[in-house]
Amino acid sequence: MTPAILPAILPPLLGVRDLRVHFAVRGPFNRRIGSIKAVDGVSFDLMPGEVFGLVGESGCGKSTLGKTIMGIHRPGAGEIWFAGQRIDRLSPAARRAVRRSLQYAYQDPGASLDPRWKIGRSLHEPLVIHTDLDAAGRDARIRDILEAVGLPDTHLDLYPHEISGGQQRRVGLARILTLHPKVVILDEPTSGLDVSVQATVLALFRSLRATFALTYMLISHDLAVVRTMCSRVAVMYLGRIVETGPTETIFERPRHPYTRSLLAAIPRIGGARVTRDFWLQGEPPDPGNIPSGCRFRTRCPKAADLCAREEPALSTLGQSSVACHFPD
Amino acid sequence: MTALLAVEDLSLGFATEAGFAAVLDRVSLSIERGRVLGLVGESGCGKTTLARAILGVLPRDSARITGGRVWFRGTDLLTADPEVVNRTVRGRAITFVPQDPFTSFNPLFTVGEQVMEILKWKSPRANLPAGRGWLPAVVSPYPAERKRLDFDAVIELLDAVQLPRPDQLLRKYPHELSGGQRQRLMIAMALLPGPDLVIADEPTTALDVTIQAQVLGLIRRLATERNVAVLLTTHDLGAAYEICDAVAVMYAGQDVESAPVDRFFAHPAHPYTKKLLASLPRADGTASGIPGEVPALIAPPGGCRFHPRCERAAGPCREARPPVDLLESGHWVRCYHPHRDAP
Numbered sequence: 207m208t209p210a211i212l213p214a215i216l217p218p219l220l221g222v223r224d225l226r227v228h229f230a231v232r233g234p235f236n237r238r239i240g241s242i243k244a245v246d247g248v249s250f251d252l253m254p255g256e257v258f259g260l261v262g263e264s265g266c267g268k269s270t271l272g273k274t275i276m277g278i279h280r281p282g283a284g285e286i287w288f289a290g291q292r293i294d295r296l297s298p299a300a301r302r303a304v305r306r307s308l309q310y311a312y313q314d315p316g317a318s319l320d321p322r323w324k325i326g327r328s329l330h331e332p333l334v335i336h337t338d339l340d341a342a343g344r345d346a347r348i349r350d351i352l353e354a355v356g357l358p359d360t361h362l363d364l365y366p367h368e369i370s371g372g373q374q375r376r377v378g379l380a381r382i383l384t385l386h387p388k389v390v391i392l393d394e395p396t397s398g399l400d401v402s403v404q405a406t407v408l409a410l411f412r413s414l415r416a417t418f419a420l421t422y423m424l425i426s427h428d429l430a431v432v433r434t435m436c437s438r439v440a441v442m443y444l445g446r447i448v449e450t451g452p453t454e455t456i457f458e459r460p461r462h463p464y465t466r467s468l469l470a471a472i473p474r475i476g477g478a479r480v481t482r483d484f485w486l487q488g489e490p491p492d493p494g495n496i497p498s499g500c501r502f503r504t505r506c507p508k509a510a511d512l513c514a515r516e517e518p519a520l521s522t523l524g525q526s527s528v529a530c531h532f533p534d
Numbered sequence: 535m536t537a538l539l540a541v542e543d544l545s546l547g548f549a550t551e552a553g554f555a556a557v558l559d560r561v562s563l564s565i566e567r568g569r570v571l572g573l574v575g576e577s578g579c580g581k582t583t584l585a586r587a588i589l590g591v592l593p594r595d596s597a598r599i600t601g602g603r604v605w606f607r608g609t610d611l612l613t614a615d616p617e618v619v620n621r622t623v624r625g626r627a628i629t630f631v632p633q634d635p636f637t638s639f640n641p642l643f644t645v646g647e648q649v650m651e652i653l654k655w656k657s658p659r660a661n662l663p664a665g666r667g668w669l670p671a672v673v674s675p676y677p678a679e680r681k682r683l684d685f686d687a688v689i690e691l692l693d694a695v696q697l698p699r700p701d702q703l704l705r706k707y708p709h710e711l712s713g714g715q716r717q718r719l720m721i722a723m724a725l726l727p728g729p730d731l732v733i734a735d736e737p738t739t740a741l742d743v744t745i746q747a748q749v750l751g752l753i754r755r756l757a758t759e760r761n762v763a764v765l766l767t768t769h770d771l772g773a774a775y776e777i778c779d780a781v782a783v784m785y786a787g788q789d790v791e792s793a794p795v796d797r798f799f800a801h802p803a804h805p806y807t808k809k810l811l812a813s814l815p816r817a818d819g820t821a822s823g824i825p826g827e828v829p830a831l832i833a834p835p836g837g838c839r840f841h842p843r844c845e846r847a848a849g850p851c852r853e854a855r856p857p858v859d860l861l862e863s864g865h866w867v868r869c870y871h872p873h874r875d876a877p
Contacts, residue, residue, distance in 0.1 A: 263745075400576035401576070401771070402824035403576075407823075429743065430816075431815055471744045472772065473770075473772030473773060475771065475772060475811075479777075481776045486744050486748075489712050
């Protein structure tokens with residue numbers, strides 16, 4: 207378990223304020239006929255050294271949020287602060303300097319490596335772009351990092367298709383770490399891995415965090431992974447954070463009905479079968495047509511008139527914050 | 535009660551550029567009506583190959599079956615007349631739910647057209663091939679009477695898989711449906727021909743947890759209600775725990791252990807099973823992985839294929855595959871040094 211003991215005086219390393227990312231839906235003649243509110247008013251802080259988890263089902267906007275922080279999508283409104291600097295409206299050149307210490311580990315490392323490049327060349331590339339090191343200096347740094355992620359030097363001469371999925375993950379990570387970033391956004395770092403490989407990859411994340419003093423933001427739909435890795439969790443539903451707090455509080459005492467159903471859906475080996483009486487019906491509504499008031503009300507067993515009229519704000523309740531009119 | 539499906543010592547492999555890859559090595563399993571058997575293993579362990587071998591849809595030019603039998607309702611599917619198997623078994627008595635429901639639909643046709651297309655050929659109400667003898671099969675008409683009955687069956691089954699407003703849904707194209715809807719539709723399509731056995735290949739891998747819980751519950755309920763056997767291949771032990779009656783584990787093309795579900799999770803006997811269960815992430819972060827990698831099947835390790843990664847491995851493990859060791863009724867393991875628990 208990650209220790210969550212952090213001095214309260216430290217300023218957050220990464221701060222997001224009321225971030226909104228809307229994608230236009232266009233009809234004939236490029237006319238705007240609607241918008242998909244992928245991220246709709248999200249705020250959170252990332253403290254130095256912590257592992258912050260962002261969970262939610264597919265389509266809830268968690269990857270869009272990560273990519274907006276990286277500058278891949280432009281936010282429609284809101285602010286992103288990194289190490290005391292506002293980064294959402296920087297010029298491309300200034301952005302590049304920030305990108306060095308704020309890195310993104312892509313969901314599918316196999317697809318993010320060039321299939322025609324040997325691993326070595328892929329590892330050299332970020333150093334060529336971001337540093338003034340000569341070939342020998344780059345080589346030395348790459349070999350150090352390769353050792354840290356547990357890959358043999360001989361892999362530098364292989365092509366991406368010649369190595370396994372777990373090893374591709376390691377290469378993707380090595381590629382990021384050569385730049386000595388401060389914050390790494392891990393987007394679904396274990397999807398597509400077998401459990402035996404997943405366990406070793408998670409152990410690697412933990413040891414690298416200690417070695418390189420990293421701060422992680424972990425985006426995942428896998429609650430078991432989030433629970434073992436994170437000190438703090440935020441649960442997203444249709445572009446909004448519905449509940450956030452320390453991992454243990456969220457997992458032991460979920461207050462939002464959505465969080466409860468999400469936790470209830472995980473099979474628990476040795477426990478009761480959840481599929482026998484799983485109560486959550488239906489699927490998330492279309493993000494282009496979000497229900498009025500509380501977004502979860504169409505599937506919520508507690509929904510009342512108030513939920514349809516007013517969207518609940520995130521308010522503090524005990525150790526966690528929850529956006530619900532009728533929290534548990 | 536005799537088993538509905540019994541695979542006996544099935545060995546097969548693929549001819550590749552690098553040589554012959556021995557993918558399945560004397561695999562056996564059996565399944566009865568109304569039961570759900572979970573076939574668990576990591577990627578590359580041969581579970582999908584086994585599923586496709588039972589269905590008989592392996593690529594003809596490269597796959598070679600080197601031994602064994604697949605008994606289904608008393609006939610060996612491997613030696614039976616392919617024409618008869620195609621007409622009465624494949625897609626009729628044995629159906630398939632694919633892993634990725636999106637790539638399994640044709641994007642150019644509405645889902646309704648595709649569902650009815652199946653029933654034109656595989657409807658349980660069609661005792662004769664559709665159409666008149668002198669027409670080529672592809673252009674033969676679909677009798678209106680049967681079409682109406684088939685359509686009613688479709689609507690009824692879409693209700694059973696909890697798809698709302700089925701008649702509207704059938705007019706949609708695959709991209710207009712969500713992943714969960716597509717998978718429910720696939721399950722409905724697999725049940726339409728009135729099968730005895732449904733092979734579900736990782737049916738919930740592409741789904742979110744809440745949808746997974748709904749779909750798994752659906753598979754379990756339909757299997758019990760309709761007395762259909764389900765062979766569920768999965769890498770997700772949690773999913774196997776949820777709905778299976780029994781679980782079989784494969785490693786690198788060999789079956790290593792099989793047990794009733796509660797016994798399987800409480801008393802795993804094979805070192806691989808034990809390590810697999812220990813790899814699941816836990817709240818205290820103590821999950822341990824399995825060092826090493828799954829062997830290449832071009833030149834697999836001799837004997838028990840797990841021995842290079844097993845700390846219990848000794849002399850005989852490298853030479854001969856361990857025989858079946860029956861620990862308890864329904865629970866067997868193929869290992870020379872299984873974990874035995876005090877009873």
